[in-house]
Amino acid sequence: MGLDAPDAGTATVNGRPFRDLDWPLREVGALLEAKAIHPGRSARNHLLMLAQTNRIPVARVDEVLDRVGLSDVAGQRAGKFSLGMGQRLGIAAALLGDPGVLLFDEPVNGLDPDGIRWVRNLLRGLAREGRTVFVSSHLMSEMALTADDVVVIGRGRLIAERPVGELTAASAGGYVTVRSPAAAQLRTALEGAGASVGVEPDGALSVRDILAPAIGDLATRLGVTLHELAPHTASLEEAFMALTDDSIEYRGENAPDTTSNPTTPTDATPNNGGPR
Amino acid sequence: MTTATTTTTEPDRLVPARLPPGRYSLVDLARSEWTKLRSVRSTLWSFVIVVVLGVGVGVLATAETRAHWATSGHGGFQPIRTSLIGIDIAQLVIGVLGVLVMTGEYGTGTIRATFSAAPRRPLVLVAKTGVFAVVAVVISEVVAFLSFFLGQAMLTAPATHATLSTPGALRAVVGSGLYICVIGLLGLGLGVVVRHTAGAIGALVGVLLILPIVVSALPSSIVNAVQRYEPLQIGKMMITVPTDTGVRAILRGPHGVVRHVVLHGGGGGTFTFSPWVGFGILCGYVVVLLVVGGVLLVRRDA
Numbered sequence: 002m003g004l005d006a007p008d009a010g011t012a013t014v015n016g017r018p019f020r021d022l023d024w025p026l027r028e029v030g031a032l033l034e035a036k037a038i039h040p041g042r043s044a045r046n047h048l049l050m051l052a053q054t055n056r057i058p059v060a061r062v063d064e065v066l067d068r069v070g071l072s073d074v075a076g077q078r079a080g081k082f083s084l085g086m087g088q089r090l091g092i093a094a095a096l097l098g099d100p101g102v103l104l105f106d107e108p109v110n111g112l113d114p115d116g117i118r119w120v121r122n123l124l125r126g127l128a129r130e131g132r133t134v135f136v137s138s139h140l141m142s143e144m145a146l147t148a149d150d151v152v153v154i155g156r157g158r159l160i161a162e163r164p165v166g167e168l169t170a171a172s173a174g175g176y177v178t179v180r181s182p183a184a185a186q187l188r189t190a191l192e193g194a195g196a197s198v199g200v201e202p203d204g205a206l207s208v209r210d211i212l213a214p215a216i217g218d219l220a221t222r223l224g225v226t227l228h229e230l231a232p233h234t235a236s237l238e239e240a241f242m243a244l245t246d247d248s249i250e251y252r253g254e255n256a257p258d259t260t261s262n263p264t265t266p267t268d269a270t271p272n273n274g275g276p277r
Numbered sequence: 278m279t280t281a282t283t284t285t286t287e288p289d290r291l292v293p294a295r296l297p298p299g300r301y302s303l304v305d306l307a308r309s310e311w312t313k314l315r316s317v318r319s320t321l322w323s324f325v326i327v328v329v330l331g332v333g334v335g336v337l338a339t340a341e342t343r344a345h346w347a348t349s350g351h352g353g354f355q356p357i358r359t360s361l362i363g364i365d366i367a368q369l370v371i372g373v374l375g376v377l378v379m380t381g382e383y384g385t386g387t388i389r390a391t392f393s394a395a396p397r398r399p400l401v402l403v404a405k406t407g408v409f410a411v412v413a414v415v416i417s418e419v420v421a422f423l424s425f426f427l428g429q430a431m432l433t434a435p436a437t438h439a440t441l442s443t444p445g446a447l448r449a450v451v452g453s454g455l456y457i458c459v460i461g462l463l464g465l466g467l468g469v470v471v472r473h474t475a476g477a478i479g480a481l482v483g484v485l486l487i488l489p490i491v492v493s494a495l496p497s498s499i500v501n502a503v504q505r506y507e508p509l510q511i512g513k514m515m516i517t518v519p520t521d522t523g524v525r526a527i528l529r530g531p532h533g534v535v536r537h538v539v540l541h542g543g544g545g546g547t548f549t550f551s552p553w554v555g556f557g558i559l560c561g562y563v564v565v566l567l568v569v570g571g572v573l574l575v576r577r578d579a
Contacts, residue, residue: 002392002396003396005578006576025396027297028296037390038387039313041317047316050312050313051394053305053312054306056305
């Protein structure tokens with residue numbers, strides 16, 4: 002949006018740098034952060050002052066207020082709005098110019114389940130209308146429901162760009178959760194059989210590169226009791242984690258130890274630039 | 278037969294949107310800035326406070342003078358200056374308002390919405406400055422003229438009073454309004470450069486009130502060279518009239534020729550600028566601040 006100067010590279014919209022657009026709001030709509038609003042200004046006046054910059058008719062202000070469901074509180078000061086209402090106002094601002102390209106940064110932040118579903122339907126609806134809708138989010142399960150294509154960026158680099166289905170299928174192909182009283186013995190044997198094994202905080206093993214039946218057979222041969230043997234297909238979240246394993250900026254201390262995925266070698270060096 | 282064979286699998290294509298000819302302009306941005314200015318209650322109240330304080334202090338000071346007219350000496354009485362004394366207070370309020378018009382956008386994050394809608398930032402600054410200047414000059418002149426007329430009306434005989442046709446009076450009244458308007462713009466300019474409300478107000482108070490104190494403590498050769506550049510000093514020259522002496526009437530010569538005798542150092546001297554030169558210098562400060570601010574706007578992340 003030309004708000005922050007890039008360290009390197011360029012960004013263009015419809016082939017032109019954002020700053021050179023003739024009618025920025027009519028070409029790109031953006032929800033950047035909720036509540037980037039003067040608390041003393043009413044929702045309607047906030048949208049009106051934005052509309053006027055791009056010569057957008059006043060009637061359009063009421064249209065978008067209606068579309069996001071804020072018509073009843075349009076005259077109220079935005080400072081009194083809840084997080085969800087602020088989010089809706091931000092979305093209204095993005096829609097103001099009826100643009101072909103829309104950018105939403107964390108659109109469901111602070112919304113209740115009803116609001117989340119509303120945003121999901123809105124985004125899909127906008128895409129159906131022929132618009133390009135970019136959504137950045139850390140909520141992988143939400144993205145799995147909403148997005149067609151996924152772009153994974155970590156440490157400022159493009160890691161993956163492909164349809165959601167392909168991404169999850171191409172990922173490690175899932176893993177198997179294994180619980181056993183003799184976990185350590187089983188782990189050694191599994192690694193000996195070529196599997197990569199991670200230990201969850203609760204002691205469960207997450208096993209990759211070997212299928213559940215083979216694990217069961219191995220356990221039987223060893224005479225080890227299994228308490229759980231649960232295969233998982235990769236979710237978008239897991240595919241994301243696998244892809245960005247070496248580019249996590251801030252890692253929680255108790256993050257699951259899934260270090261041995263062959264496609265993503267671990268990198269212990271400090272990282273800059275988080276996953277988007 | 279009709280040719281109703283179009284497939285409806287493709288969505289209605291809106292892209293590329295039909296855009297109006299031309300490009301968003303200064304006029305569009307000025308409209309937006311006007312909406313911003315009038316749609317925040319605190320801004321409206323600040324303008325009301327400028328008027329109430331500016332006029333009110335002048336009226337109080339004049340009433341006080343008139344009430345004690347009989348018992349106090351008034352050889353150096355300045356009816357014009359007395360009625361305009363509220364300008365000294367009003368300049369601070371309008372200066373702070375100028376700061377807030379700019380820093381309020383940064384503090385609330387509105388600036389990011391503004392620059393997303395209009396990425397040509399210097400143009401936004403020009404629109405904002407222009408709209409604020411127009412509103413500020415109207416309010417400022419209202420304060421100046423209202424103060425003057427109310428004050429002079431209160432100075433009933435035996436107290437002396439001035440009229441707009443008194444030499445220098447019109448200039449002082451118009452100048453008072455222009456002076457506080459420019460101080461408002463000075464505040465706006467500081468707001469662009471500093472971006473934080475507290476810091477910008479601090480800078481404003483520093484330039485207006487602290488700087489003169491510091492300068493006056495310096496050797497007189499430096500005071501003489503520097504003092505005249507202080508906004509406050511320039512303002513003093515713009516507001517006061519050298520001939521603004523209450524005893525003007527008795528100085529009329531036998532042929533009705535007014536002999537201007539400066540009885541009171543209302544200003545004027547080797548080490549001061551004349552009112553309009555001073556005003557030019559003050560405007561120069563604002564222009565420099567706004568140009569620097571404009572360059573910083575483009576360079577810095579919003």
